[in-house]
Amino acid sequence: MASQQNGLSNKLDVVVVGGGLVGSLEALYLAKRGHKVRLFEYREDIRKTPQVRGRSINLALSIRGRRALKDVGLEQHMIENHGIPMRARMIHRPDGTTYPIPYDARTNQVTSPCGRA
Numbered sequence: 001m002a003s004q005q006n007g008l009s010n011k012l013d014v015v016v017v018g019g020g021l022v023g024s025l026e027a028l029y030l031a032k033r034g035h036k037v038r039l040f041e042y043r044e045d046i047r048k049t050p051q052v053r054g055r056s057i058n059l060a061l062s063i064r065g066r067r068a069l070k071d072v073g074l075e076q077h078m079i080e081n082h083g084i085p086m087r088a089r090m091i092h093r094p095d096g097t098t099y100p101i102p103y104d105a106r107t108n109q110v111t112s113p114c115g116r117a
């Protein structure tokens with residue numbers, strides 16, 4: 001039940017427009033605080049579209065993103081079910097050869113990309 005202050009409920013009816021990274025996270029934060037949230041996204045649900053190849057790329061997740069996911073209870077799920085450890089970026093030379101630059105050569109820490117779909 002909504003708590004009351006000066007006779008008014010402090011639980012809000014919120015509309016979030018845009019279900020990208022910011023909108024979906026904000027919607028989760030607000031819902032976890034007990035607000036009624038409706039999220040509007042004009043693109044179709046990428047998880048349900050038959051052809052997503054070329055329309056989405058993996059998303060590198062840094063410590064800030066992981067903290068946000070942890071706040072809404074999704075960090076473990078995303079890392080365990082969608083994460084792939086990313087140790088280095090690959091540099092492609094004009095002659096076609098490649099070499100990696102580690103994200104953390106000293107302690108070998110990783111960034112965790114997640115599929116967006």
Ligand SMILES: Cc1cc2nc3c(=O)[nH]c(=O)nc-3n(C[C@H](O)[C@H](O)[C@H](O)COP(=O)(O)OP(=O)(O)OC[C@H]3O[C@@H](n4cnc5c(N)ncnc54)[C@H](O)[C@@H]3O)c2cc1C
Nearest residue numbers: 017018019020021022023040041042043058059060061065
């Ligand atoms: C090529 C590329 C690679 C990137 N790689 C990374 C990465 O690896 N890691 C990382 O952290 N960030 C990455 N970014 C940045 C990241 O994608 C953006 O910072 C992030 O998506 C911004 O989130 P947003 O919610 O503000 O916008 P968006 O993710 O663009 O979401 C906005 C949403 O609002 C919807 N929308 C817009 N107008 C309306 C409307 N009128 N009604 C309903 N819905 C609407 C759009 O359809 C969209 O889904 C990358 C960006 C690009 C372009």
